[in-house]
Amino acid sequence: MQHSSIHWFRKGLRLHDNPALLAAATDCCRLHPLFILDPSSSRVGANAWRFLLDALRDLDGRLREMGSRLFVVRGCPEEVFPHLFHAWGTTRLTFEVDPEPSARQRDTAVAKLAAQHGVEVVREVSHTLYDTERILALNDGKAPLTYKRLQSLLASLGPPEKPAPALMQEHLQGCCTPCQVSHDIDYGVPTLEELGQDPTKVGPHLYPGGETAALTRLDVHMERTAWVCGFKKPETEPTSLSPSTTVLSPYLKFGCLSVRTFWWRLDEVYQGVDWDDNPQHLRAWREGQTGYPFIDAIMTQLRSEGWIHHLARHAVACFLTRGDLWVSWEEGLKVFEELLLDADWSLNAGNWLWLSGSAFFHRYFHVYSPIAFGKKTDRDGAYIRKYLPILKDFPAEYIYEPWKAPRSVQERAGCLVGTHYPRPIVEHRAASERNMGRMKAARAQRGTKREPPAGPSAAKSQRKKPKVEQH
Known part of the structure; x- marks a missing residue:
């Protein structure tokens, strides 16, 4: 059966590691990537709204590169979906599981609406490292009350699942996204002013939202292998003039960066530094x-x-x-x-x-x-x-x-x-300094002696790294 799918973005504003989005594109003849804006339900400030709108514009741009588009609709999901199911001839609705209490209530209501309209619902876990329901089941239906107990439960589950493949052009073969000339007017990403937000209330644009910025930021930090392996959060500085941590948390919160992708990238660094094949x-x-x-x-x-x-x-x-x-x-x-x-x-x-x-x-x-x-x-x-x-x-x-x-x-x-x-x-000096960082990271992971110990912040670790002795 060729489905007419809606993939409902809420968090998970990305194309990488998005199994629900991949499910929407499977056996699909029409795909509508959807984001529903309900400004009345949110109490976030102007900076967070700007981050979200950045993320939506980036998502729309990435979809457009593959011949698709993002449909941004305003309103309450329970009121919006019956109209969209009918207008778009929807047969399948996919979305990422959101474990927050209010989101669970909303998603249950939407799933009931979908059933009433004969729409199949597919939910996939990808916002959290593990399925929270599975953890509860392992703990006799109760939330683990200590971090040690949580670690014990996770140890029994083994490593998190590997990230799903990113949505690519080949996933959309035979699948179209119906767009009208008026798409930007009817379904475009709004501005802050259109959402009733005062643009003068936002601060410096230091952390642009979106998957592109998230993956770039991740790559930059993962290149700092010595810093990553020596990272100790209590030793970072709240008053550093530039952040002494990664500032990846907003991207994880909005799902511009998959937490599983982050986990497995860290695991690659912690496993040590492989020799180049050149x-x-x-x-x-x-x-x-x-x-x-x-x-x-x-x-x-x-x-x-x-x-x-x-x-x-x-x-x-x-x-x-x-x-x-x-x-x-x-x-x-x-x-x-x-x-x-x-x-x-x-x-x-x-x-x-x-x-x-x-x-x-x-x-x-x-x-x-x-x-x-x-x-x-x-x-x-x-x-x-x-x-x-x-x-x-x-x-x-x-x-x-x-x-x-x-x-x-x-x-x-x-x-x-x-x-x-x-x-x-x-270039000898650049190559030897880069390799010294890789060697330091590999030895730190193996628990061998490091010379000297990592500094308490990113800035200091860069300034105090051991100098290459040229002989």
Whole structure:
């Protein structure tokens, strides 16, 4: 059967992890995404109204990208639905479960109306991490009265369900949203003034509402892996001039951000930081084509002679793993196993574990500079000139950083960076600082020693993070 569906947005103002919306689009020939504004039932202030209207405009824009639209209707749901059921020929109504007492009463009344009109009702849990009815059932029908009891019940349920797929264009194949030219007049998102709100009463627009802003904000915070893993809410600051927490709560409240999406994104960070899968970077390192002459000279010597000094091994191992490229130590081990004359299995594996910071070694902020380290014993660059003859005519001041040489110098040396010799594949300082944060987060999650401890706020944790020691 091809349904004519209404998906009723209340909270859950998003397309990601919205199983009720997906249910509305299943076996559907006509879809009406609906939001009912009942200003008389709400006591929220102008800032909250602005946030809601932002969210509705964002939702309408995201639906429009897929050929659909949001229908905003004003009035009491119990009075609005009988008219819409008839006007739109509705056969199915879907919505997200709202556990609040007043919402439960409203939804029960609407479900009865739907039954009277022969409309199927589909309700899905996605505003809360767990189905609250299931928790009550596990607790003999009573609300758990302590946090410890709640944790015990949740432990018996296991992790929350994974988020549902976001609504995509393919979900709407064969499904249309009937829109008239007058849609914006008849069903558009109103302004604050149209809702009787005074625009002068709103404060600075610091937190725009909507799914787009929510997901962007989530991404920004999840990139701060060290801060996330070291986060302790009691140590945040109520007087910080910029928020010392995430300010994701409004987006969770309105459902612009799915709480399950938030939970599982946090779980990914807490599980540790995986090595990057970057065959291009691995190949450049192996072949001595990283754009850093000291590293490339070492790898050239290894490839041609089968031996390199132990500190040279330190430098290239650090560069491949935690220092710059964030490629797994196991990949480096394989290359050394193949090319070294003295490749002893236990020593090779142990040294790679150590140099990558994966085991035995806690000074993860001690990084071998691909520039400064070689200069300590070979300022003129004789080692580089021997193993990278393409660079032999560069002046000493540029031999470790040929990309900094003026073009005229490069021309006189007979080597144009980017043509005859590669540009650096990463920017060392930025890469090493980013990787230090990833290493710190991974070690914090494993409960190993952190150096130094996380600061009490986001701002302070950024200012006081351990400085990368360049050697």
